[in-house]
Amino acid sequence: MSPDLLVVDAKDNVATALRPLEEGERLETKVGGSTLEVTVSEPIAFGHKIALVDLERGEQVLKYGEVMGLATQRIARGQHVHVHNVKGPETRRDGS
Amino acid sequence: MKFQGYRRGNGRVGVRNHVLVFPTVICAAAVAEKIAREVPGTVYLGHQHGCGHLGEEQEHMIRAMVGSCTNPNVAGVLLVGLGCEMLSAELLGEKLRDAGQRVETITTQEMLGTAEAIGKGAELARKLLEETRGAQREPIEASGLMVAAKCGASDTLSGLTANPALGVACDMLIKEGGSAIFTETPEMLGAEQVLASRAASEEVRRRIWEITSRTDDKIKALGLDIREAEPSPGNIEAGLTTLAEKSLGAIRKGGTTPIVEVVDYAQRPSTKGLVIMDGPAHDVVSVTGMVAAGAQVVVFTTGIGTPVGSPIAPVIKVSSNSSLYQRWQGNIDVNAGSILDGEETLESMGQQLFAEILEVASGKLTKAEMLGHREFAIHTIAPTV
Numbered sequence: 001m002s003p004d005l006l007v008v009d010a011k012d013n014v015a016t017a018l019r020p021l022e023e024g025e026r027l028e029t030k031v032g033g034s035t036l037e038v039t040v041s042e043p044i045a046f047g048h049k050i051a052l053v054d055l056e057r058g059e060q061v062l063k064y065g066e067v068m069g070l071a072t073q074r075i076a077r078g079q080h081v082h083v084h085n086v087k088g089p090e091t092r093r094d095g096s
Numbered sequence: 097m098k099f100q101g102y103r104r105g106n107g108r109v110g111v112r113n114h115v116l117v118f119p120t121v122i123c124a125a126a127v128a129e130k131i132a133r134e135v136p137g138t139v140y141l142g143h144q145h146g147c148g149h150l151g152e153e154q155e156h157m158i159r160a161m162v163g164s165c166t167n168p169n170v171a172g173v174l175l176v177g178l179g180c181e182m183l184s185a186e187l188l189g190e191k192l193r194d195a196g197q198r199v200e201t202i203t204t205q206e207m208l209g210t211a212e213a214i215g216k217g218a219e220l221a222r223k224l225l226e227e228t229r230g231a232q233r234e235p236i237e238a239s240g241l242m243v244a245a246k247c248g249a250s251d252t253l254s255g256l257t258a259n260p261a262l263g264v265a266c267d268m269l270i271k272e273g274g275s276a277i278f279t280e281t282p283e284m285l286g287a288e289q290v291l292a293s294r295a296a297s298e299e300v301r302r303r304i305w306e307i308t309s310r311t312d313d314k315i316k317a318l319g320l321d322i323r324e325a326e327p328s329p330g331n332i333e334a335g336l337t338t339l340a341e342k343s344l345g346a347i348r349k350g351g352t353t354p355i356v357e358v359v360d361y362a363q364r365p366s367t368k369g370l371v372i373m374d375g376p377a378h379d380v381v382s383v384t385g386m387v388a389a390g391a392q393v394v395v396f397t398t399g400i401g402t403p404v405g406s407p408i409a410p411v412i413k414v415s416s417n418s419s420l421y422q423r424w425q426g427n428i429d430v431n432a433g434s435i436l437d438g439e440e441t442l443e444s445m446g447q448q449l450f451a452e453i454l455e456v457a458s459g460k461l462t463k464a465e466m467l468g469h470r471e472f473a474i475h476t477i478a479p480t481v
Contacts, residue, residue, distance in 0.1 A: 003436075003438065006256055006436070008256065008260075016252070016256060016335070017335075018436060045335065046252075046335075047251070047252030047253065047334050047335035048252075048335035049335065049337065061337075063341060063344065064255075064344040064345070064348070066287070066289075066290055066340075066344050067340065068286075068337065068338055068340045068341035068344060069337060069338040069340060069341065081337070082332075082335070082337050083332055083337050086337050086338065087338070088286060088323055088338040088339055088340055089286070089338070089340055
């Protein structure tokens with residue numbers, strides 16, 4: 001496991017920072033079988049998330065291989081992913 | 097896979113051999129507490145219920161109390177009643193006997209006040225201890241175990257280290273034919289889809305949607321939206337963004353096997369495997385409910401640190417990060433933070449946890465037991481009258 005970033009599931013498009021990340025840092029992390037490189041584009045606190053790919057507005061944010069939210073604006077790879085650019089997914093009531 | 101446990105009647109197996117002194121109503125609590133103090137080796141269970149229950153709360157309370165007193169870790173029970181209460185020692189005593197539990201009862205109003213009740217009660221408690229203290233542990237298959245999975249005082253790493261490691265251990269136990277149970281319905285909201293997709297039957301799928309929708313509605317009926325309150329400001333500061341993210345991390349503690357049954361609070365499952373109990377996320381209330389449902393061992397993950405235990409079941413504390421472990425070594429049994437330090441993988445940490453569950457089931461004391469943590473609180477579902 002990477003000491004900088006943690007990706008839970010191969011489907012995920014965000015990673016969790018395992019230490020405070022500085023703007024401009026270039027990090028590598030394993031996603032599934034391959035290594036992905038990402039450049040940090042703004043300071044990201046420990047425990048917060050970074051985008052591993054470019055996300056369009058309305059696109060699903062995936063963590064644990066599941067939908068944890070929807071992007072409320074375009075999020076570029078390397079940016080901080082949090083409440084300022086993500087909202088909760090729509091609630092479904094019956095699973096139908 | 098085997099552990100050293102106590103065989104009870106009707107095929108159930110215990111990992112402790114407790115004699116409980118249980119007040120059936122709060123008005124008998126002081127008498128019960130004094131009896132337990134006079135008879136070292138007995139365990140006192142304090143609570144504030146037993147009277148004034150409206151409607152279905154009465155059945156709910158009976159189920160929680162009978163469940164607690166018939167957990168297989170309990171060898172015998174002294175019920176201490178007042179006399180005029182709703183849930184009398186006579187009423188609960190009959191239910192415990194029907195369930196095959198060894199029970200004695202004492203009713204304070206039939207005695208000459210507190211002093212005599214304590215004296216007579218202590219005599220009965222000593223008799224129960226003498227009868228049950230000779231029980232011997234014997235090798236028993238792990239399939240006889242039901243482990244309760246719980247997370248509380250969580251941090252941003254709980255869902256990444258301790259919870260998934262506990263999930264691995266739950267998967268291993270279920271593969272051995274045993275059971276795992278988890279609850280905290282409010283922390284399933286946003287992850288309903290994931291849980292429902294793992295339902296072993298249409299009925300379980302329906303029940304998962306039913307309990308999550310009902311919890312959501314109850315919160316809405318108070319004029320609140322859980323999606324505004326959760327994640328909490330502290331959660332957000334720590335990096336959790338949405339309720340769904342929090343829930344997805346929370347449900348990892350139950351592992352990845354099909355969900356075979358959804359039970360009510362304190363209700364005993366009828367099937368082996370992974371079970372969901374409908375209940376609140378309150379730490380002590382949820383642990384009490386899962387132990388009343390029959391869990392003999394609790395595994396409790398924490399990121400910020402909480403010391404709570406149970407008077408009936410050993411509680412294994414798992415830290416999600418190494419700094420908590422270093423500060424709280426007196427409270428934490430296993431450090432899942434070592435996954436991030438590169439010393440362990442989720443898989444190896446899950447195996448270590450499973451081994452710890454079997455050792456604790458065989459008699460190894462947990463830190464919560466050594467520290468005397470015996471928190472106990474029953475969920476209420478109606479106003480008290």
